[in-house]
Every structure is written in C-alpha cells, then in structure tokens.
Amino acid sequence: MSQLANQIAVVTGAGRGIGRAIALKFAGEGADVVVVSRTQENSEKVAAEIRALGRKAWAFAVDVSDGNAVTAAADKIIADAGKVDILVNNAGVTRDGLLMRMSDADWDTVLNTNLKGAFHFTRAFFRTFAKQRAGRILNISSVIGLIGNPGQSNYAASKAGLIGFTQSIARELGGRGVTVNAIAPGFIETDMTVDLNAELKANILKQIPLGKFGQAEDIANAALFLASASARYVTGQVLTVDGGMVM
Ligand SMILES: NC(=O)c1ccc[n+]([C@@H]2O[C@H](COP(=O)([O-])OP(=O)(O)OC[C@H]3O[C@@H](n4cnc5c(N)ncnc54)[C@H](OP(=O)(O)O)[C@@H]3O)[C@@H](O)[C@H]2O)c1
Secondary structure, rough: OOOOOEEEEEEEEOOOHHHEEEEEEEEOOEEEEEEOOOOHHHHHHHHHHHOOOOOOOEEOOOOOOOHHHHHHHHHHHHHOOOOOOEEEEOOOOOOOOOHHHHOOHHHHHHHHHHHHHHHHHEEEEEHHHHHHHEEEEEEEEHHHHHHOOOOOOOHHHHHHHHHHHHHHHHHHHHOOEEEEEEEEEEEEEOHHHHHHOHHHHHHHHHHOOOOOOHHHHHHHHHHHHHHHHHHHHOOEEEEEEEEOOOO
C-alpha cells in the first residue's frame, strides 16, 4: 500500500537536489506533487519525471521570498490541486562570508529565502490546513542551524530560525491535527555543496562517523517518514540526518 496515496504535496525548491528527491519520493508513494522552484524550466523537468511515475504534477516558478507571489501561487495551487496535505519548505540558498565583510544584500537574500520563504508558504496555507484538520508541514533546516559555522552566520541564523518557527507552528496547529517538523541535514551531495574546496570537504568528512557524505535520497527518506502515517504522533521535532556529524 502506498504511504501517501491520495495526498497532495507542495515542495518548494524542488527543481533540483533535496527538494527534487523529496518530490520524487512522495510521488513514488502515491502523492500528486506541486513542484515549486525559481525557474519554470527546472520545475517542468521534475514535474515531467513525476508524471512518468504515473502521478499528477504541477510546475510553478515562484520566488519564495516574494510574499505576494507566494499568496498568488498558493491560491492557484488550491484552485488546480483542490487541497494541500503536505507542505515541504525546502527552498534555500547560501551566501557565505565572514560577518565583518557580510553585506546587507547577502544577509537579506539568505534570511528572506530560507526563513521568510517558509513563513510565506506556511501562512498562505495556514487556513487550508486548519480547516482540513489534518496535514503535514516539513521545514528543511540544517545542522548549521544547530551548531553554527564560521562564514555562515546568515545561513545559520536562517536555519536556527526555522527551528523556532517549526516549534511555534507545531503548537499553533497541534489542536487541528497538523504536525510540523524540521529536518536538519548534514553534508548532502547536491549543487549547493559541489563547489566546496577539496580540503574543506576532507575536513568535514573526518567529522562524520559514518564516513561518507549524504545523498538527497537520505533526506527524502526522512521526509517520507515525517509525512507518513507512521509519524502521526511526532510534532515540533528536529530530525537530524547527518551520518552522526552532530550528536
Ligand atoms: N546540500 C546540503 O548539504 C544541505 C545541508 C543542509 C541543509 N540543506 C538545505 O536543503 C535545502 C535544499 O538544498 P539543496 O542542497 O538541494 O540545494 P540546491 O541543489 O541548490 O537546490 C535549491 C533549490 O531551491 C530553489 N530555490 C532557491 N532559491 C529560491 C527562491 N527564492 N524561490 C524558490 N525556489 C528557490 C532552487 O530553484 P532553481 O532550481 O530554480 O534554481 C532549487 O530548486 C536548502 O534549504 C538547504 O539549505 C542542504
């Protein structure tokens, strides 16, 4: 029996990497998926992969940091798909640099995408979830939000912020039967990490007890658990998926 049969999932940042893996994993478990990324082309590509699995898919190009664009997209999603059962706030970016040299633009881009983007989409579907009295919200945080990282103060602030956001919305929606959880991935091999220099990667690897980097599918597996009926009594939690890097 498919774990997400008859469910509609909205996954942001699903054009590539972790979001794409989550979208495909959910589709493989019977969900129809709304694919959101910055670019129509990337969203269309993943939507086509989902349709090839025999599920329905809708492709959206939405900048999650733009509140008006998110509200308009959310209205269209409800009109097209009819409902939303699972929202995954996954869209994220980095703009690394030491604080003494960090520009306002780099701070704002990261906070507005990673944290405010999740606020925009969650707010846009809040009434839908509350009325349905069921649903799942997943926020993709990071181990950097748990332990910080030099050169990533903006990213760490956004990812730590997502954890407080997750816990607050879990409390707001708990009485409505909606669970809200976060996943904190460690080092996952995607476009986001591909360009890091070899020495830095070797140093990170030394800190990972399982001795290897994670794959997007490792995060998708955790997302599937939290979105499935198996996690019905889990809310307000942060599930770290990092090969043991942070413990
Ligand atoms: N990779 C890791 O090691 C790692 C570790 C911890 C946490 N994470 C988190 O996991 C999430 C996914 O990361 P990833 O590695 O899969 O990244 P990625 O490969 O760089 O993909 C990022 C996705 O987010 C979308 N996106 C970026 N800014 C957006 C915006 N303003 N509006 C809408 N969509 C936007 C991109 O859209 P386009 O495809 O159109 O460009 C893309 O589909 C992020 O939140 C990241 O912080 C990643």
